[in-house]
Amino acid sequence: MKRILAAAIAAFGLMASAPASAQGDPNVLLVGQIAEPKSLDPQAVTATNDFRILVNVYDGLVRFRKGTLEVEPALATDWTISEDGLTYTFNLRDDVTFQDGTPFNAEAVKFTFERMLNDDHPFHDTGPFPLAFFFSSVDTITAVDEMAVEFKLKEPFAPFLSNLAYPTGLIVSPAAVEEHGADFGRNPTGTGAFKFEEWQANQRVVVSGFADHWEGAPKLEAVVFRPVGDANTRVAEMLSGGLDMMVEVPPDSLQTFDDDANFKVYEEAGPHLWFLILNTKEGPFADKKVRQAVNYAIDKQAIVENVLQGTAEVAAGPIPPAFEWANDGSVEPYPHNPERAKELIAEAGVEGADLTFYVAEGGSGMLDPVAMATAIQADLAEVGLNANIETYEWNTFLSNVNPGLEGKADMAEMAWMTNDPDTLPFLALRSDALPSEGGFNSGYYSNPEVDELLTKARQTTDQAERAEYYNQVQQIVHDDAPWAFVANWKQNAVTRAEVQNFSLEPSFLLILKDVSKG
Numbered sequence: 001m002k003r004i005l006a007a008a009i010a011a012f013g014l015m016a017s018a019p020a021s022a023q024g025d026p027n028v029l030l031v032g033q034i035a036e037p038k039s040l041d042p043q044a045v046t047a048t049n050d051f052r053i054l055v056n057v058y059d060g061l062v063r064f065r066k067g068t069l070e071v072e073p074a075l076a077t078d079w080t081i082s083e084d085g086l087t088y089t090f091n092l093r094d095d096v097t098f099q100d101g102t103p104f105n106a107e108a109v110k111f112t113f114e115r116m117l118n119d120d121h122p123f124h125d126t127g128p129f130p131l132a133f134f135f136s137s138v139d140t141i142t143a144v145d146e147m148a149v150e151f152k153l154k155e156p157f158a159p160f161l162s163n164l165a166y167p168t169g170l171i172v173s174p175a176a177v178e179e180h181g182a183d184f185g186r187n188p189t190g191t192g193a194f195k196f197e198e199w200q201a202n203q204r205v206v207v208s209g210f211a212d213h214w215e216g217a218p219k220l221e222a223v224v225f226r227p228v229g230d231a232n233t234r235v236a237e238m239l240s241g242g243l244d245m246m247v248e249v250p251p252d253s254l255q256t257f258d259d260d261a262n263f264k265v266y267e268e269a270g271p272h273l274w275f276l277i278l279n280t281k282e283g284p285f286a287d288k289k290v291r292q293a294v295n296y297a298i299d300k301q302a303i304v305e306n307v308l309q310g311t312a313e314v315a316a317g318p319i320p321p322a323f324e325w326a327n328d329g330s331v332e333p334y335p336h337n338p339e340r341a342k343e344l345i346a347e348a349g350v351e352g353a354d355l356t357f358y359v360a361e362g363g364s365g366m367l368d369p370v371a372m373a374t375a376i377q378a379d380l381a382e383v384g385l386n387a388n389i390e391t392y393e394w395n396t397f398l399s400n401v402n403p404g405l406e407g408k409a410d411m412a413e414m415a416w417m418t419n420d421p422d423t424l425p426f427l428a429l430r431s432d433a434l435p436s437e438g439g440f441n442s443g444y445y446s447n448p449e450v451d452e453l454l455t456k457a458r459q460t461t462d463q464a465e466r467a468e469y470y471n472q473v474q475q476i477v478h479d480d481a482p483w484a485f486v487a488n489w490k491q492n493a494v495t496r497a498e499v500q501n502f503s504l505e506p507s508f509l510l511i512l513k514d515v516s517k518g
Contacts, residue, residue: 026517027221029499031510032234032246034362035394036202036227039185042170043116043129046440047398048364048417051167052247052510053205053225057099058170058190059214061090061109062161064507069271069419071161075104075171075191075214085156085461092147096214098173099195106143111174113141113151126182130402130438133427134163137458156459158466159420166419167509193218193513202227219501219516229362229394238263238494244517245495245502247510250368251309257494266493268504271322272365273315273424274415276376276484279405281444284350284385291481293344294411295334297383298376300486302336307371312487317474318425320488322506325463326421326470331478333485341383355380357387358401358412363394365415365508367489373413376484387411404435404442411484412442417491417508421470426454429477445482 037050042058045051061076073079076090096104114121116129117138137157142150153160163169176189188196191214194207205225211217226243228234231250237243238257249257249265257263278285278294285291300314316333319326345351359373360366370391377387390409392400401412416424426433431446433439450473457469478485495502501514 027219029220029223029512029515029517030242030244031223031225031512032228032237032243033225034227034231034234034248034364034366035229037199037205037225038395038398040188040196040199040205041126041185042167042172042188042190043112043131044127044185045167046130046402047394048508049394051508053207054167054170054188055192055509056194056223056512057188057192057196057207058167058172059096059192060164060167060169060171061092062165062169064165064419064505064509066511067503067505069162069506071165074165075109086153088151088153088160089144090149090151092149093214094147096191097212098175098189098191099210100173100176100189102173102175104171104191105146106149107146108174109149109171110141110143111177112171113138115172115177116168123177123181126177126184128438130440131166131168131427133433133439134159134166134168134423156461158458158461159422162420163423165507194220194223197222213513215513218513220512223512231362231368241496244499245493247491247493248365248367249492249494251307251311254309254311254492254494262497264495264497264499264502266495266502266504267311267490268492268506269322269490270417270506270508271320271419271421272415272417272489272491272508273318273320273485274312274365274367274372274413274487274489275315275318276486277401277405277412277414277443278482278484279410279443280446280482281406283410284348284353284355285410285443287348287350288480289344289348290350290353291484292334292479293341293348293383294380294385294484295481296337296344297341297385298334298379298484298486299336300333303372303375304487307368307375308487308489311492312367312489315485315488317478317485318429318483319421319470319474320418322488323421323470326467327474328467328471330471331474334478334481338379338383345384351384353385355385355387355410356408357389358397358405358409359389359391360397360413361391361393363397363415365417365489365491366394366413367415367487369413372486376486401442402435402440404444406444414442414483415489419507421466422454422458425450425473425477426458429482430454443482445480447476447480450476450480 173189
């Protein structure tokens with residue numbers, strides 16, 4: 001193990017001295033991430049940037065089938081669902097151990113979820129657990145026997161299996177949590193294909209191949225995840241040989257890599273939305289007319305074509321079109337209409353209003369946030385609104401935005417990549433999802449009709465019925481305009497040509513078990 005770690009660190013250390021350094025060890029993959037992870041505790045984080053590491057260290061009961069958002073077995077071999085939709089019973093694999101040598105069993109599953117959901121759990125204070133909402137329908141969890149676990153729900157919950165496949169449902173080692181407590185996020189232990197080795201803040205996270213993984217050892221000896229927040233720096237490192245792989249390639253650089261036989265470019269559509277959170281509680285955006293005006297003012301097509309170089313489409317509402325079954329396309333994007341925007345602003349009496357605009361330097365799914373913010377600022381100036389940009393590093397940005405915009409800002413950029421049409425509106429638009437309640441409704445939007453539709457959509461297992469509810473949500477939220485809907489992105493990545501067996505996933509996760517170099 002020490003040799004593996006030494007090889008990984010050596011490959012990292014060579015980057016500064018040799019142009020093809022990423023190729024220095026054929027079994028070590030160097031990955032350029034968009035930011036420093038916040039934590040490596042799967043229940044404690046929300047960012048896809050962190051999830052891309054976590055899905056390689058941990059497994060869940062289920063997972064998304066390769067190339068799809070369909071659920072298949074993982075740590076569970078199979079499951080049954082009661083006729084009333086309230087009881088899910090999972091049979092577990094009996095050939096699995098955690099990377100610390102402790103057994104995987106039903107008690108470990110029970111521990112993972114009760115730690116997150118139960119305030120009186122002895123390790124609940126190792127949180128907070130911001131996406132516990134995913135499993136708010138769970139009433140009880142029972143270890144039926146050593147290799148079977150039962151979830152009883154309070155009510156039928158259609159996205160339950162999909163949420164189990166999301167990184168928040170990854171299973172942690174109880175022994176490791178007990179040992180490290182609140183520091184578990186710096187000492188992660190799961191059952192995944194790669195075992196945690198080292199985290200040097202703002203430099204690297206190193207994981208090594210776990211020889212005893214239940215699906216067999218991965219082909220790579222180790223992976224080094226490097227936080228390279230500046231997109232142009234990631235590109236330069238990739239071109240010079242300092243990285244084997246980078247995610248979220250700037251649109252201007254895609255053609256450069258596509259034209260070079262030393263690289264492979266990957267693109268994959270997925271459920272993504274880039275939007276502006278508008279503070280509906282106070283200030284100009286408490287008036288729906290002003291929120292609609294912003295949607296008319298922004299030239300979203302110009303942003304998609306000129307800033308994003310055609311790597312995205314103009315967004316219409318909170319349900320991404322990638323969820324084809326839940327988005328019938330009847331809601332059209334707000335057209336670029338500055339004159340209509342000016343009329344609404346005048347009717348609201350806020351001509352010349354000053355707006356505080358929070359902008360991220362980069363982050364999960366944030367595309368080209370500074371350039372996009374600058375374009376939006378110019379569009380708003382054209383209709384008489386003065387947006388004052390405040391730019392923050394990604395994790396600082398989240399710590400400012402997630403607790404809510406009240407008393408701080410009028411608007412903020414945001415991007416979500418989700419696994420189910422329920423996720424984003426339920427966590428970020430529902431009246432009960434306010435930051436004070438642990439949700440992500442940072443703009444304080446509230447519409448009882450939307451709340452009711454989201455509840456109905458969660459409680460029916462009839463997909464056609466769910467689709468009707470989500471299409472109604474799309475229509476209402478589009479009109480209420482609590483957000484400015486800007487873009488739906490097509491994710492991308494680039495690797496060196498010798499990287500084999502890699503593909504992007506519609507889940508936006510980074511699955512590296514089968515990847516090799518050579």
